[in-house]
Amino acid sequence: MSPLAPDHVPPDWPHGTIPQQVHLDLHVEDPRAAHDEAIALGARLLQAAPDPGVDEGHQVYADPAGHPFCIGWGQPSHEQLAAFVARQLGSREPGQDG
Numbered sequence: 001m002s003p004l005a006p007d008h009v010p011p012d013w014p015h016g017t018i019p020q021q022v023h024l025d026l027h028v029e030d031p032r033a034a035h036d037e038a039i040a041l042g043a044r045l046l047q048a049a050p051d052p053g054v055d056e057g058h059q060v061y062a063d064p065a066g067h068p069f070c071i072g073w074g075q076p077s078h079e080q081l082a083a084f085v086a087r088q089l090g091s092r093e094p095g096q097d098g
Helices: 031-040 078-088
Strands: 024-028 044-047 057-062 068-073
Touching (some): 024 031, 031 044, 031 068
Parallel strands (some): 024 068
Antiparallel strands (some): 044 057
8 A cells, every 4th residue: 555545446457346447569679678567666466378488478467456467579560550540541641640
């Protein structure tokens, strides 16, 4: 319990009774270094990746107040995401209006 928020009840990911409002996904180049830094800053690992050595994956953590967040790696580039969105919206190029 935080002295700044004495009535705070952290979410119980993933099956808690308090609904999760939002969570943060952090995409990193070096997941091992990001894991070490998150743990050093007080995070708890909630769900480990089945194989942290794979090219693409994520792990779920809780910050010191209990809020979940993910550290992910190997996700699509901005260019790949822009191309996907453009395909979903039709044949418009990213950045074009209407």
